[in-house]
Amino acid sequence: MGRAYRPSGVRVRVPASSANLGPGFDALGLALGLYDDVELSIVSDGLLVEVTGEGARDVPTDESHLLVRAARAAFDRLGGQPAGLRLSCTNRIPHGRGLGSSAAAIVAGVVAASVLADPDAGPRGALSDDELLSLATELEGHPDNVAACLLGAGTIAWMEGPKAQAVRFHPAADLVPVAFVPTQPLSTEVARGLLPARVPHADAAANAGRAALLVHALTTDLSVLLAATEDRLHQAYRAAAMPVSAMLVEKLRAADIPAVISGAGATVLALTSGDGPSVEVLAGYAPAGTAVLPLTVDYCGAVARPS
Ligand SMILES: Nc1ncnc2c1ncn2[C@@H]1O[C@H](COP(=O)(O)OP(=O)(O)OP(=O)(O)O)[C@@H](O)[C@H]1O
Ligand SMILES: N[C@@H](CCO)C(=O)O
Structure with a gap:
């Protein structure tokens, strides 16, 4: 039997990110002050997706929406799918320009599901940052953007077999x-x-x-x-x-x-x-x-x- 979820909603703000920064291919990332805002709610049935801003005319509004796919993957890890979902996205990160839009959608999806599963478990819900990072990396294919987007600041990411790892560093204030x-x-x-x-x-x-x-x-x-x-x-x-x-x-x-x-x-x-x-x-x-x-x-x- 699947996990039972209470009807509830969560807002997630995710930053853009720049990966590589020159020599750090697939490893270095920098989180940037440009944000997508999403709201994901558990409802009684179906799937409703609304998108405004960047990509609104291009992204699908069904199960193939990247954030929905990411949330579904996280709900699978968490024990099952909720009865219905409603998603509202306000996108500011341009798509396909190298500013981590896909990582932002994926991180927003896994964090939203994690919080909906257990809002009291911690700032990012039932899954630990390590689990969120590994799941987001599986979906994105490489860890650099998702690490920066999830953790903020500068990040150094690497793979331990199939698992992604990352540490943060603080860039100089100026x-x-x-x-x-x-x-x-x-x-x-x-x-x-x-x-x-x-x-x-x-x-x-x-x-x-x-x-x-x-x-x-x-x-x-x-x-x-x-x-x-x-x-x-x-x-x-x-x-x-x-x-x-x-x-x-x-x-x-x-x-x-x-x-x-x-x-x-x-x-x-x-x-x-x-x-x-x-x-x-x-x-x-x-x-x-x-x-x-x-x-x-x-x-x-x-x-x-x-x-
Ligand atoms: N907010 C979003 N909602 C739904 N789909 C998205 C969203 N952001 C990105 N995507 C999907 O990801 C694609 C862009 O991903 P892609 O990895 O090519 O570029 P990027 O993530 O913007 O850049 P980079 O990975 O180089 O930083 C979009 O064309 C769209 O299909
Ligand atoms: N390290 C990745 C970042 C883009 O997602 C690349 O350069 O392909």
């Missing part, structure tokens, strides 16, 4: 992430398909050093960010799918501004600081049609409260 968001989406699946199965040992070694330096740079010494954000494992292989963004990264870096492709692209993320170039100066580099978003670091991750 770090200012600025996103250059293009109009056109690029799916992570397509961008991952461009990566080679093997890479030169020298490139892997170079990235290991830079990724280690990057954690130091972000937490302790922003002045070494330019060197610390150099990548040889993914950006060049994907450049043909996002030539305008690849060129923008090159131009910003040539001007000593640490810039990387955010996640699988095609957003470009500049990691500046209080005494770095102003947003107006950065906007001067933006190709036509690109939105320039000065952001903050999110330190909370996924936040749930009963509705």
Whole structure:
């Protein structure tokens, strides 16, 4: 017999995230102050999905909706499905731009189900953060965005066999992430398909050093960010799918501004600081049609409260 759920609702706020940050492919993540808000309620029967904002015209409103799939996967772990569900999404994270929209939907779904199963168990419900992270990673395919989205701040994620693990780190208070968001989406699946199965040992070694330096740079010494954000494992292989963004990264870096492709692209993320170039100066580099978003670091991750 399935688990019995009381009719109840939960609101979950989830941050955008930038993965990789240059050399930390599938490992490093940064939670950003741009949020999707969702409300999931247990009702007597059926499924009702309402979406406003980003993706409203594109995402399905049936069982194939990503957040519904994630919530269903969590309810399965928790002992069974509720009789009916009602979902309302207010989306602000653009889809398919490298800002962790799919991770945000997945994390919102698993956290919402976890809280609905036991609102009194803790801030993120019946499942522990470790369980939520592993389940979200199974659904997303890699742990970097979901770790940052779930836990907030900077995250270093890794796999122990099938289980995802992550630790948080606190980026320096004067770090200012600025996103250059293009109009056109690029799916992570397509961008991952461009990566080679093997890479030169020298490139892997170079990235290991830079990724280690990057954690130091972000937490302790922003002045070494330019060197610390150099990548040889993914950006060049994907450049043909996002030539305008690849060129923008090159131009910003040539001007000593640490810039990387955010996640699988095609957003470009500049990691500046209080005494770095102003947003107006950065906007001067933006190709036509690109939105320039000065952001903050999110330190909370996924936040749930009963509705
Ligand atoms: N809030 C959402 N609700 C429903 N589906 C979503 C939502 N956000 C993302 N998706 C699904 O995920 C797809 C985008 O995922 P994809 O992994 O390609 O990009 P991303 O997550 O925005 O970027 P990245 O993984 O590089 O940071 C969308 O096209 C949509 O199908
Ligand atoms: N590490 C992932 C992030 C995008 O989801 C990638 O670059 O493919």
